[in-house]
Amino acid sequence: MKHALVGEPGARYRGCISSHPLRHTIDPALARAQHAQYCKVLAEVGLEVIRLPLDDEHPDGCFVEDTAVIHGGKAFIARMAKASRRGEEDAVERVLKEYMPVRRARAPATIEGGDVIHLPDRLISGITQRTTSAGVTQMQEWLSVPVEAIADARIIHLKSHVTYLGKNTFIATKAYASHPVLKRFHVLTVPHGEDYAANTLSVGETVMMPARHPKTQAMLVKAGFDIVAMHVSEFAKCEGALTCLSLLF
Numbered sequence: 001m002k003h004a005l006v007g008e009p010g011a012r013y014r015g016c017i018s019s020h021p022l023r024h025t026i027d028p029a030l031a032r033a034q035h036a037q038y039c040k041v042l043a044e045v046g047l048e049v050i051r052l053p054l055d056d057e058h059p060d061g062c063f064v065e066d067t068a069v070i071h072g073g074k075a076f077i078a079r080m081a082k083a084s085r086r087g088e089e090d091a092v093e094r095v096l097k098e099y100m101p102v103r104r105a106r107a108p109a110t111i112e113g114g115d116v117i118h119l120p121d122r123l124i125s126g127i128t129q130r131t132t133s134a135g136v137t138q139m140q141e142w143l144s145v146p147v148e149a150i151a152d153a154r155i156i157h158l159k160s161h162v163t164y165l166g167k168n169t170f171i172a173t174k175a176y177a178s179h180p181v182l183k184r185f186h187v188l189t190v191p192h193g194e195d196y197a198a199n200t201l202s203v204g205e206t207v208m209m210p211a212r213h214p215k216t217q218a219m220l221v222k223a224g225f226d227i228v229a230m231h232v233s234e235f236a237k238c239e240g241a242l243t244c245l246s247l248l249f
Contacts, residue, residue: 001203004042005095005247007052007064008035009234015059016238017082023237031234035062038208038245041228045203047248050095058088062235063244066112066130066157067092070100070249071123071143078112079105081130092247099249103142111135114157114244117164124181126158127151148181159243163200165207165225171216173198188223191215199241208242 009031016026039049055061067089069076075096080086089104096102105111115126116139125136127149140147150158162172162182169186176182177189190198197213200220207220211229220227232242 001248003050003249004047005050006039007062009062010054011056012059018239020237020239026237027234034231034234045206052091060085061088063240064247065244066114069113069116069139071145073100074143075100075102076139076142077102077104079110081110105135105138109134109138114159122146124148128155150181159199161198166202171198199243201242
């Protein structure tokens with residue numbers, strides 16, 4: 001990975017799709033400050049940070065991960081499940097076309113990048129509230145990569161519950177730690193009360209994780225990972241997390 005595509009929270013950010021109990025306390029200025037720090041860390045770990053034009057039309061536009069899945073030098077442009085999010089992918093597609101071939105998901109299928117975990121030789125995709133099996137099939141056909149599925153219609157995105165750390169190791173909440181798809185990997189289970197910390201972003205030897213989850217941080221350090229803990233409170237209030245904020249390629 002050499003690049004990170006990002007988009008700063010726009011003017012309508014407080015209107016994000018969320019059932020978080022603290023949604024009414026969203027601070028857009030703090031969200032932008034936290035986003036700026038996120039971009040700083042991405043640059044420090046060696047990625048070129050590419051910034052999208054400010055999207056003041058779509059409240060969830062900063063969650064760019066959902067707009068595409070990139071693998072093997074090709075991009076599959078998402079079709080969002082929520083109508084209010086459709087259109088976010090247009091600016092992303094324009095940028096990615098400068099780097100690689102792209103193809104769009106076709107209706108009625110839906111797929112969002114927050115459901116797709118990247119491994120060196122395959123993908124694992126959730127089939128969830130936001131991603132359908134038809135969307136996964138279209139993605140697999142275009143990207144020409146094996147895809148294994150974890151189906152759970154109760155959840156929004158798989159990567160809120162499972163992420164890949166590198167070194168053949170996953171981190172997962174208790175509900176997914178023993179899933180058959182993960183059985184050939186080493187799986188670290190998030191300690192009780194820290195489920196939000198299951199969403200991590202690994203870049204090279206560095207694992208970015210949300211701050212204020214000391215038990216998870218200690219577990220990852222003990223397992224040999226280099227940790228950068230980041231404050232992302234204003235993204236949690238929009239049911240977003242670290243992976244949501246960038247597309248890496």
